[in-house]
Amino acid sequence: MAGIFQRSLRLRTALRHLSPQSPQSPLSWTVTGRHTPLDLHCSFLPSTSRQFAVCSRKLHTGADRPSPAAAPDRLPFSRITQEDLAFFRKILPGRAVTDPDLLESSNVDWLKSVKGESEFTSFHLKIYFLVVIIFNSSILTSSAGSRGNTGLVGGSVPVYDEIILSTALMNNILTFDSISGILTCQAGCVLENLSLYLEDREYIMPLDLGAKGSCHIGGNVATNAGGLRLLRYGSLRGTVLGLEVVLADGRVLDCLATLRKDNTGYDLKQLFIGSEGTLGVITSVSILCPRKPKSVNVVFLGCETFEQLLKTFQLSRGMLGEILSAFEFLDSECMRLLNTHLKLRNPISDCPFYVVIETSGSDSTHDGEKLHNFLEEAMTSSLVTDGTVATEDSKIKALWSMRERVTEALTHDGFTYKYDISLPVERIYQLVTDMREHLGNRAKSVVGYGHVGDGNLHLNVTSPAKDPALLAAIEPFVYEWTASCNGSISAEHGLGLKKRNYIYYSKPSQAVALMGNIKAMLDPKGILNPYKTLPDDLK
Numbered sequence: 001m002a003g004i005f006q007r008s009l010r011l012r013t014a015l016r017h018l019s020p021q022s023p024q025s026p027l028s029w030t031v032t033g034r035h036t037p038l039d040l041h042c043s044f045l046p047s048t049s050r051q052f053a054v055c056s057r058k059l060h061t062g063a064d065r066p067s068p069a070a071a072p073d074r075l076p077f078s079r080i081t082q083e084d085l086a087f088f089r090k091i092l093p094g095r096a097v098t099d100p101d102l103l104e105s106s107n108v109d110w111l112k113s114v115k116g117e118s119e120f121t122s123f124h125l126k127i128y129f130l131v132v133i134i135f136n137s138s139i140l141t142s143s144a145g146s147r148g149n150t151g152l153v154g155g156s157v158p159v160y161d162e163i164i165l166s167t168a169l170m171n172n173i174l175t176f177d178s179i180s181g182i183l184t185c186q187a188g189c190v191l192e193n194l195s196l197y198l199e200d201r202e203y204i205m206p207l208d209l210g211a212k213g214s215c216h217i218g219g220n221v222a223t224n225a226g227g228l229r230l231l232r233y234g235s236l237r238g239t240v241l242g243l244e245v246v247l248a249d250g251r252v253l254d255c256l257a258t259l260r261k262d263n264t265g266y267d268l269k270q271l272f273i274g275s276e277g278t279l280g281v282i283t284s285v286s287i288l289c290p291r292k293p294k295s296v297n298v299v300f301l302g303c304e305t306f307e308q309l310l311k312t313f314q315l316s317r318g319m320l321g322e323i324l325s326a327f328e329f330l331d332s333e334c335m336r337l338l339n340t341h342l343k344l345r346n347p348i349s350d351c352p353f354y355v356v357i358e359t360s361g362s363d364s365t366h367d368g369e370k371l372h373n374f375l376e377e378a379m380t381s382s383l384v385t386d387g388t389v390a391t392e393d394s395k396i397k398a399l400w401s402m403r404e405r406v407t408e409a410l411t412h413d414g415f416t417y418k419y420d421i422s423l424p425v426e427r428i429y430q431l432v433t434d435m436r437e438h439l440g441n442r443a444k445s446v447v448g449y450g451h452v453g454d455g456n457l458h459l460n461v462t463s464p465a466k467d468p469a470l471l472a473a474i475e476p477f478v479y480e481w482t483a484s485c486n487g488s489i490s491a492e493h494g495l496g497l498k499k500r501n502y503i504y505y506s507k508p509s510q511a512v513a514l515m516g517n518i519k520a521m522l523d524p525k526g527i528l529n530p531y532k533t534l535p536d537d538l539k
């Protein structure tokens, strides 16, 4: 009883802080795009073309199910020779990299779950053109089409000996219009650097991710990354206004428009958003940025049941309205991992579920009043049992880290099987409960967290080491469960290498076949990020 009293006292104290008064080659040519001295990096040399056949719908179940991380056999691409390397080094001194240490980190994703054997990485787009035009038979795994190795589905790493093309040196901001809020920049700009640039000008990026310190905007766009602000600002499919893309045959497609409205025919840029580098190399991006909110509040709340959490979500939508900018959750298992592995202390008392709510608005008094009323209602109707509020930057960051660092905590718990599922929001936690029951004591931890506001669950299962038997118990169970609710097996992480063969759980065969036709048209030799996104049976 005393505990409950203290808890509500804490929330009431927090509410008081929110009182309306408180503020709160031998060639010497250079290829350039319209806006961009094209300056990337790449890898190589196939000899045959790929055909993309139409196939019928097939749900992978049981014995015919390929292992998610398994790659098909190496396609008959040419292998890079010492002569090729010498040639590239001569024409691009310092930009053609074969340093084993650098290659080591470029060949493996940050989860250390997919490892390629590329022997060559380049920081110059000329190599790309050389490979395409001179050898006319190249293959590349493009960091431009990934997230600087911060991806979670093995989309950004080579599978075999593909040349790695990096956009890291293409990191210039090209233009920023302070009236419209439209930013154009090169693909290798780090998301956090763009955010800092914009904040100085009273704007923000419309997306925010845990990996912001290292991921590139080109990769964000290529994977259609979702993140923590999607609830408020929508997906990159809405905020990206234009792209410059280098196609598989070396042509530069200039769709770098900076217009809010443009209904002149097909919206080609959409093909490249979310294509994971399989249709072209994104070299520049224009993006619509929101104004920097003048007042930001973050609350961390505890709920006894997921049903109460959903009611809290409904209440927040009704009472916070236009200032609601994020509604995220984590379960008590996530909290245990944060405590154990990262020594992060729970800012409130122990609860089965935790919620991070962010409000962003233009008037701290108005926002504070709204938040105050919402919290009072949530508490008096017993939807939340405990909570704390932050208005200062350092506390806001601390509360956000309870949600943002779950992925990191999981990496310390053991080998992690990751699922990124879209479902009708009222079903999202049922999958976690069913998975726990289904796996019994075969898993070390089964945790659920994610973006409630977007109906996006991150279901993660850990085991002390890689465990094929555990994997066989998780899949196809998780995919069948998802398909039975008409959900998506990849809400925001993409398909990459790991999930490509499960696409049929979320897309009809006609749609997949059409994707194959588009791939065949734009990249007839299949040189762009091979073995990714499209299922093996589309070869």
Ligand SMILES: O=C(O)CC[C@@H](O)C(=O)O
Residues within 6 Å of the ligand: 152, 210, 227, 403, 404, 407, 418, 419, 420, 450, 458, 459, 460
């Ligand atoms: O690690 C994961 O499964 C999710 C990562 C990311 O999408 C997040 O929302 O934190």
Ligand SMILES: [Zn+2]
Residues within 6 Å of the ligand: 226, 227, 450, 451, 458, 492
């Ligand atoms: Zn996420």
